[in-house]
Amino acid sequence: MSLFLQQGGTVPLDGSASNDVSGNDAMMSRSSLHADKKKFLSGLVIVFLIAATWVGSTQLGKETYTSHFNAPYFTIWFSTNWIMFSYLVCIPVYVLLYRKDLKSMWRHSTLVFSAQGITLRSLATSTLPFTIIWEATNYMYLRALGSIPPTDVTALFSSAPAFVYILSFFILREPLLVLRVFSVVLAISGITLFAYSDGFGSASVIGVSLAVLSAVGAATYKVCLKKRVGDADLIQMSLFLSLLGLFNFLAFWPIVATLHYTQVEQLNIHYIPWVPLCLSALCSFAFNFFINFGIAFTFPLFISIGTILGIPMNAVIDVAIRHIDLLNWKITAATLIIGGFLLMLTPSTDSLYLHKKFTMLIKLLPNKFSTHNHHGELLK
Template sequence: MESLTTTSYTRSKKWTLGLIMLTVVIISWVLSSFLINDIFEKDKYRKPFFITYLNTSIFIFYLIPMVKSFIKKAIQEGSCKISDFEEIFMEYNNESTKNDEEISLTSEEEEGNPNSKLSLYETIKLSGQFCIMWYLANLTTNASLSYTSVGSQTILSSTSSFFTLLVGYLAKTETFNRVKVMGLVLSFVGVVLITKIDSDVNSEFKKTALSIFIGNSFALVGALMYGVYTTLLKFKVKDDSRLNMKVFFGFVGVFNLIFLWPSLIIFNYTGVEKFQLPSSLDVILIIFVNCLITFVSDFCWVKAMLLTSPLTVTVGLSTTIPLAMLGDFLFKGEQLSLMYCIAAALICVSFFIINKDEGEN
């Protein structure tokens, strides 16, 4: 009985920590959006694909401590072996295990071994899978803006919560119930209303029927890919204590840096995005700050997802939409209508409904 109470308390602490990290992610992503939107709106440096590539590549710096230890050991022993890197990886894993408060009961039941951490090979493999799907999700989402309106793209991207629930149900990491469906519907209605408000105050978007169909299809594929890779992480890892997060993100940066640079050349020659380095100091500073934000916030995003659930994080991130518009009101003087306040309230209520239901489960 005491063990069960302790386990429940530990789960509660983990869930709370996950929500704190999710809050950090939401605030960070809204701040990042304002910074990047500033250089996009003023047409100082409209290079979304290059910025995305750069942001992800800096994850490689997470590997610096391990690489330093590897080089030091290689110099001391006079040889350089892959097995040495694996030993260093195990040492880092053992250190993180000592710092973990307690492995959750769920992990014990599903893995059989509470200290069953992912090996170096499994971590690298997961990094490669995540990197590919993450990049494809961003690629299709950004590409959709070339064919359809921002409003349509926002609405369709918000369906990622439905895909997360569906894929999670198939992977047995989520369960269907009326409360979750009601929360998702409220969130979707809120997003639709806010997008409509945003569309009303902006210029009309005129494209052909085929172009709109292509753009909407890209947006849906991006939403589906988000649901797949978030659920994949939860399904593969299950508990945050099993994954060495720094090594995971470090190799995401390695894969992105080495294998995804050809896409920049393709985009340049096809005219999708001409390659050009930033020239002005303010743009360089904004990109640098944005890289730092991504470096911290994406780490917190995965941690929050593993500590809570993919569905909670997905719906929670929908709150970036009303928060961003609130920022427009405070810093740009844009007016907030009654409909906007209602829509924002719907999104926030949906998050609390789903979080409460997920937390109880």
């Protein structure tokens, strides 16, 4: 509040306060540079942690498939249960950073559901639909890992921002911008090339389709979450995820039991790969925590870079450990999707500027052609 008053104050017309103002500006500038440097360095650490936990979750998720265990839904249900501890983990972080007491923190946290806090109606309209989307998206992602290599899955999943933009255009009324339309075209081209490289009639196409559907599911989750909770902060999103995990634990276990007793997913406690299962769940939990932490305390661009870095890191593991050959077609397809992803990161102001320049150029072209034709007729 004091900074606002200083900025909004008046300066004497004789300029007697000019030295003080310039001194304050210099101090503020140095303070701002120091804060940006700190934000940048912490962002680099978070980039690595996001990439590492995503790669760990994906590679370990692949390891849960064994000759005696093939239960992707149980794996997703088990992993989702872990996020119910998100709020407990974030409480000490939030208290240390913001110096707030637990009561005011809880009151602030519950505002993510409604202005009245947590009510039965707000829980029903938030927790249930988002848990369904969460589980469906992660289930298709894990099923895709059972058919195609982790590098392919992560590359295809990176097309999610393109689907976010498509859905935002219809749901959030985002403007139609040329650069972002082009990024969507690049992403779709990469997806098509992935399917073509494996052959449109091959079994791998099922894995490609599942990975793309998981990207669509992730886009749906993000757009609906944006519409539902807006710009929620770290502690609010932690409470939201904790209740999502709790609801998953309490309400979705009958699906696990049904799949087991119908022998769709047979669960023998002696054959469950507990080590990769628990480590994958831990990496998934850490990944979601670092995403929310990074959004709150560093540049949003860093979060996107962290997810992009997961693709080459998975590729190194697939080649070095799984001995999978990376085909040229797939490298090209992944490059197209990454290119579309990076174009989607262009700030809205820059995208709008380029869009205006492009539309002006398009409008000028007919005039140039008509002028050229007119001069041709005069020469005749």
